[in-house]
Amino acid sequence: TSAPRRLGAMNAATAGSYPMASLYVGDLHPDITEAMLYEKFSPAGPVLSIRVCRDMITRRSLGYAYVNFQQPPDAERALDTMNFDVVKGKPIRIMWSQRDPSLRKSGVGNVFIKNLDKSIDNKALYDTFSAFGNILSCKVVCDENGSKGYAFVHFETQDAADRAIEKMNGMLLNDRKVFVGRFKSRKEREAELGAKAKEFTNVYIKNFGEDMDDDRLKDIFDKYGKTLSVKVMTDPTGKSRGFGFVSYEKHEDANKAVEEMNGTELNGKTVFVGRAQKKMERQAELKRKFEQLKQERISRYQGVNLYIKNLDDTIDDEKLRKEFSPFGSITSAKVMLEEGRSKGFGFVCFSSPEEATKAVTEMNGRIVGSKPLYVALAQRKEERKAHLTNQYMQRIAGMRAMPANAIINQFQPTSGYFMPAVPQVSG
Known part of the structure; x- marks a missing residue:
């Protein structure tokens, strides 16, 4: 391991940008578990803990993990020798764990590269740019068809980033002239576009x-x-x-x-x-307008839209409207259909929150046709997700409050893979 690399890792660690022995491991195959990662990384040195990050509700892997070593030199050895190794058919991407988002997003040491040849992957990018200094992370942006032709490299220092820009901007990589420049945040880019727009x-x-x-x-x-x-x-x-x-x-x-x-x-x-606008500007403007309309629509229907489920098959739009009309002025009533058949739920929108609240109080649990209705204020997708997350957290908290022997056989540990800290005996 090179002395500058080791010194760089120590300096950045003492600056508090990432723990000295903690690695981020990305681009993981969804089936990779903590046990597999332990098997992969333990040859580099004693591992303290491993955590594959998962969706809180579905428990599906989010495609990245944190591996914590007992000693910084072991973490560094893993980074040097295992980066871009193929695990379950995918090259893994390793970098120092840098969990403070303000440091990641500050732009210091961050370089943007575009017009890349499709064949250039993370490893080729890393090998090309590591000549200019210690790299904290590098990523070629991809979609389902492969590389999108642009990438980001985050150097440990701004000096290294400046050297890379000076030497690599306009150079040929695989017969393509690449642009290499300072990374600019969305806010900066929008401000520049706005200034240009005023001077069209x-x-x-x-x-x-x-x-x-x-x-x-x-x-x-x-x-x-x-x-x-x-x-x-x-x-x-x-x-x-x-x-x-x-x-x-x-x-x-x-x-x-x-x-x-x-x-x-x-x-x-x-x-x-x-x-005259460039395509990117037009798209940004359309996106902004769409978001504005979406927010207006959300605020307009806040507290007046009801979700009704457990509907009898005989209930159509007209009958739904008729059942709820005693509570106020209805702007829309809709039973959701699939191939012409009721899906068993629908929506009723009132003209005021007071009318909607009254309808919930009176109609929830009432038998219409042959079934008791479930009636509640309609929630946006984000609200429903937050509600489910909250329920999940409460359930977990409840489990923790139970005696250990009552739950030990019900759940497998999901939070991580922890190794006992075994003292190293010399000699």
């Missing part, structure tokens, strides 16, 4: 129909200032697709064109004229 010079025009070409569009938009390029988008036959772009030399001229031309008539059609 490219204008997007749509809905002018088929009767338009570059020269005519240039004549219309030249009066607002000097244009650098004008383009009407066409189909393979050369016919206008009804939209195009105008690029101005100055932002003020582009802004004036938008203000004066948007909503006016061209070829007998009302045209849209606005700032």
Whole structure:
């Protein structure tokens, strides 16, 4: 093990960024257990504890674990010799455990790489960039089709990150010129996009129909200032697709064109004229609008939407509405169906929380048709999950309060795999 690597691990550990002998192990196959990891890591030295992180409710593996050694040199040996080893058909990714999210997200020492060849995996990335300094983590971003062509490398120091950027930016990796730059948080990127948006010079025009070409569009938009390029988008036959772009030399001229031309008539059609956006910007804006609408919808239905289950098969939308109408003004009543058959539950939405509360009080447990109804305020998915988590935690707390011999045969330990600390006898 190299002295700089060991010194780096000690320095970072004493700075409190991660425990000195604790490793994060990621990209795990879902079937990997604590026992398998113990078998894998114990040759490196005495292991204190291992925990595969799991979903609190389903107990499914989340694909990562923490391995704690008794001694830092053993943890370092495991990191040096086992990183990217294949376990159950998948290469595991090992790094120092750094559980403080503020340190992970600070951006210090973090590098972003894009335009990567699809064949470059975590190991190849690690081998390429470890020449510049101690790496805390490195990850090629993937989906079900493999690499998405970009990655992140987190160095222990900003100096190492700066060296990597200086030497690697614009270099060829597997015949592809890669971009290597400082990692920027989403907030930083959005702020930069916002600043650029305010100084736009490219204008997007749509809905002018088929009767338009570059020269005519240039004549219309030249009066607002000097244009650098004008383009009407066409189909393979050369016919206008009804939209195009105008690029101005100055932002003020582009802004004036938008203000004066948007909503006016061209070829007998009302045209849209606005700032030309990159695909990423459009997607970010649409996402923001969608989230806003979602929040508005949630707040609008908060406390007025009822969930009704255990419905008799004979109950349809009309009968459901009729049963609940004595309690107030109903805006919607819906029995959920599958292939035309009732699924046994539905929703009723009232115009006020008071009406909804009254309906819950009066209708919960009432027999309609041949069955007693279950009626409650409808919960959002996140609320239901939080409620289930809370129930689970209460159940676990109840188990802990019971005598040990009462529960020992009911449950297998789920929290981790602990090794007794055996004293090392010298000689």
